[in-house]
Amino acid sequence: MAAPKVAVVGAGVVGLSTALCIAETCPSCSVTVLSDQFSPNTTSDVAAGMLIPHTYPGTPIHVQKQWFKETFTYLFALSNSTEASEAGIHLVSGWQIFKTAPTPKEELPFWSDVVLGFRPMSEAELQKFPRHQFGQAFTTLKCDCPPYLLWLEKRLKAAGVQMYTRKVADLWELHSEYNIVVNCTGIGAHQLVGDEKLFPVRGQVLKVHAPWVKNFIRDGDGLTYIYPGIHRVTLGGTREKERWSLSPDPGTTKDIFDRCCSLEPSLRGAQDTKVKVGLRPSRWCVRLEREVLSRGGVKLLVVHNYGHGAGGFSVHRGTAKEAARLVGECIAALRGSSSRAKL
Amino acid sequence: MRVAVIGAGVMGLSTALCIHEQFHGLLPALHVEIYADRYTPHTTSDGAAGLWQPYLSDRGDLQETVWNKETFDYLLGHLGSPAATEMGLFLISGYNLFTQAVPDPSWKNIVLGFRNLTPKELELFPGYSYGWFNTAMVLEGRRYLPWLSNRLTQRGVKFFHKKVESFQEVSGDGVDVVINCTGVRAGELQPDPELQPGRGQVIKVLAPWVKHFIITHDIESGIYNSPYIIPGSELTVLGGIYQHGNWNEGNSAQDHKTIWESCCRLLPALQKAKIVEEWSGLRPARPRVRLERETLRYGHGQAEVIHNYGHGGFGITIHWGCAMAAARLFGSILQEQRPPQPRL
Numbered sequence: 001m002a003a004p005k006v007a008v009v010g011a012g013v014v015g016l017s018t019a020l021c022i023a024e025t026c027p028s029c030s031v032t033v034l035s036d037q038f039s040p041n042t043t044s045d046v047a048a049g050m051l052i053p054h055t056y057p058g059t060p061i062h063v064q065k066q067w068f069k070e071t072f073t074y075l076f077a078l079s080n081s082t083e084a085s086e087a088g089i090h091l092v093s094g095w096q097i098f099k100t101a102p103t104p105k106e107e108l109p110f111w112s113d114v115v116l117g118f119r120p121m122s123e124a125e126l127q128k129f130p131r132h133q134f135g136q137a138f139t140t141l142k143c144d145c146p147p148y149l150l151w152l153e154k155r156l157k158a159a160g161v162q163m164y165t166r167k168v169a170d171l172w173e174l175h176s177e178y179n180i181v182v183n184c185t186g187i188g189a190h191q192l193v194g195d196e197k198l199f200p201v202r203g204q205v206l207k208v209h210a211p212w213v214k215n216f217i218r219d220g221d222g223l224t225y226i227y228p229g230i231h232r233v234t235l236g237g238t239r240e241k242e243r244w245s246l247s248p249d250p251g252t253t254k255d256i257f258d259r260c261c262s263l264e265p266s267l268r269g270a271q272d273t274k275v276k277v278g279l280r281p282s283r284w285c286v287r288l289e290r291e292v293l294s295r296g297g298v299k300l301l302v303v304h305n306y307g308h309g310a311g312g313f314s315v316h317r318g319t320a321k322e323a324a325r326l327v328g329e330c331i332a333a334l335r336g337s338s339s340r341a342k343l
Numbered sequence: 344m345r346v347a348v349i350g351a352g353v354m355g356l357s358t359a360l361c362i363h364e365q366f367h368g369l370l371p372a373l374h375v376e377i378y379a380d381r382y383t384p385h386t387t388s389d390g391a392a393g394l395w396q397p398y399l400s401d402r403g404d405l406q407e408t409v410w411n412k413e414t415f416d417y418l419l420g421h422l423g424s425p426a427a428t429e430m431g432l433f434l435i436s437g438y439n440l441f442t443q444a445v446p447d448p449s450w451k452n453i454v455l456g457f458r459n460l461t462p463k464e465l466e467l468f469p470g471y472s473y474g475w476f477n478t479a480m481v482l483e484g485r486r487y488l489p490w491l492s493n494r495l496t497q498r499g500v501k502f503f504h505k506k507v508e509s510f511q512e513v514s515g516d517g518v519d520v521v522i523n524c525t526g527v528r529a530g531e532l533q534p535d536p537e538l539q540p541g542r543g544q545v546i547k548v549l550a551p552w553v554k555h556f557i558i559t560h561d562i563e564s565g566i567y568n569s570p571y572i573i574p575g576s577e578l579t580v581l582g583g584i585y586q587h588g589n590w591n592e593g594n595s596a597q598d599h600k601t602i603w604e605s606c607c608r609l610l611p612a613l614q615k616a617k618i619v620e621e622w623s624g625l626r627p628a629r630p631r632v633r634l635e636r637e638t639l640r641y642g643h644g645q646a647e648v649i650h651n652y653g654h655g656g657f658g659i660t661i662h663w664g665c666a667m668a669a670a671r672l673f674g675s676i677l678q679e680q681r682p683p684q685p686r687l
Binding site: 079080081082083084085086088089090091092093094116117119121122124125128137139144211212213214215228230231265266268269 | 422423424425427428429431433434435436455456458460461463464467476478550551552553554555574576577611612614615616
């Protein structure tokens with residue numbers, strides 16, 4: 001069998017990192033990325049890119065932890081290299097605060113021993129947040145977009161991966177050109193493969209110029225957060241289930257700004273606010289599995305890697321590696337069936 | 344009551360403000376004047392990165408530790424105010440790195456969230472086996488000094504651009520108290536062999552992805568002779584030079600090389616940073632801060648002088664505590680000068 005031809009559909013953080021993992025683990029493969037959007041117009045570009053995991057109810061915790069750990073380790077090494085600034089990866093410290101003390105089970109999230117220096121906040125630290133009773137301090141990583149996606153694109157080009165702007169309306173379009181299709185379409189999978197279990201959780205954010213903000217602050221309810229990036233601080237946010245609108249909502253903008261200023265008053269002096277909206281591709285569990293599609297005797301091997309919801313950046317590398325492994329299984333299956341065909 | 348403050352670095356301006364704030368309402372007329380040959384952005388305070396952090400050892404000086412704490416608490420109280428950004432004040436977390444275990448510093452309970460570094464954190468810094476993490480603040484001289492100047496101007500304090508050659512020069516003219524905040528050049532007004540320049544050089548770069556301060560320590564080389572990286576609101580300061588007794592305010596190519604190479608080794612990501620500025624300054628180093636009164640008698644007159652200089656590399660760290668102490672000394676002068684109360 002000639003070099004397997006793999007199409008990765010989707011060019012957000014999941015699509016690009018998956019394509020890169022496939023190119024890394026299968027050097028003989030021909031990998032192509034197809035997407036109707038590339039950075040800076042993907043959902044990933046809206047996200048702050050903080051490595052703080054979202055818990056998927058339907059995925060075993062030890063699996064999520066493995067994905068997070070792999071992602072964190074990979075980016076940790078990158079943050080400490082000369083490529084860090086180009087890749088947009090940097091360490092950031094801060095606080096996650098709660099208005100009411102969490103239950104003992106919640107106090108130690110599954111990822112607390114993966115991030116750095118995780119510990120409860122001291123009384124003195126909590127004084128900065130008079131309306132909050134409890135908090136956790138830690139250091140984690142942030143992937144700034146567009147830089148991280150552009151860096152992935154650069155690595156892909158260097159690995160010989162082609163990238164094309166193309167709207168794929170049906171996976172079957174690709175069956176004649178490609179042996180394996182990897183579906184990293186995020187929220188697009190709702191229409192592309194008709195996944196009713198996938199739903200948007202709309203997030204509106206503000207990206208402001210406030211370079212004196214060096215620490216992150218996140219309310220444990222996940223609704224209010226301040227994430228300092230390289231050039232801008234991301235202020236959030238909203239979690240609106242089943243809302244598809246990508247248009248910024250002015251009332252929401254003011255509400256986000258006010259909530260963030262109540263946690264960090266110096267933000268009142270922030271300049272040059274840009275408002276963005278993204279649809280978190282949410283699902284009970286990440287869909288990370290193989291599928292064999294059949295139509296009129298023709299088979300199409302598909303690997304799905306979508307539905308990362310609010311946790312895409314946190315687990316992207318771990319799920320990309322797993323998807324690459326599944327692609328490997330597909331290739332083995334193809335080789336198996338092609339050698340059977342020769343007999 | 345006329346007060347002449349000599350020096351317009353962080354000490355001069357903050358002492359002037361502190362005195363005016365405390366005594367303006369209590370005296371019928373309080374006139375504060377500032378005399379300096381250098382104003383922001385040309386003072387030593389302007390070049391400093393502005394990180395609040397005392398030296399590692401308090402050298403047994405509890406007084407200085409108290410002043411450091413007073414300054415920290417004062418600044419912390421201003422963090423939430425609308426003035427914070429204009430002052431150049433913000434919270435920042437970061438790392439202190441050592442090649443061996445060291446005792447905790449006197450300021451461990453002053454800063455926020457002080458703790459030892461975990462093994463995984465130390466992986467970031469090959470060559471260092473021990474360290475601290477804490478949250479402190481940066482107060483940028485280049486913003487704080489103009490902010491102080493504005494507050495003073497609003498209060499009617501007058502500024503004079505003048506190199507003062509002697510205490511008599513300002514005190515003779517009806518000035519009641521002279522505040523000596525002349526920093527490294529205090530010896531020109533009154534010889535002080537204990538005061539020496541601690542020359543420093545810094546490179547300021549554009550590296551907005553750096554969100555933490557990183558201070559390394561080499562116990563043998565001494566304070567500030569080991570690389571440090573301190574992010575500001577716009578530029579990141581790279582340093583690691585401390586040359587005792589060196590009066591040279593020009594930049595040295597050798598020092599540039601030392602700073603650049605050692606900081607890039609510490610943080611490889613810096614290699615891509617764009618160099619924007621280079622600056623050298625003279626820390627007013629002294630075994631202890633000189634903060635005391637002196638009555639100078641000369642010719643027909645005498646002058647009440649309050650000395651407030653010799654803050655080395657921790658001027659910003661200690662400034663408000665010292666300003667308040669100087670204000671207390673001023674208060675004691677006023678107390679002495681009050682006419683005796685009649686007893687009925």
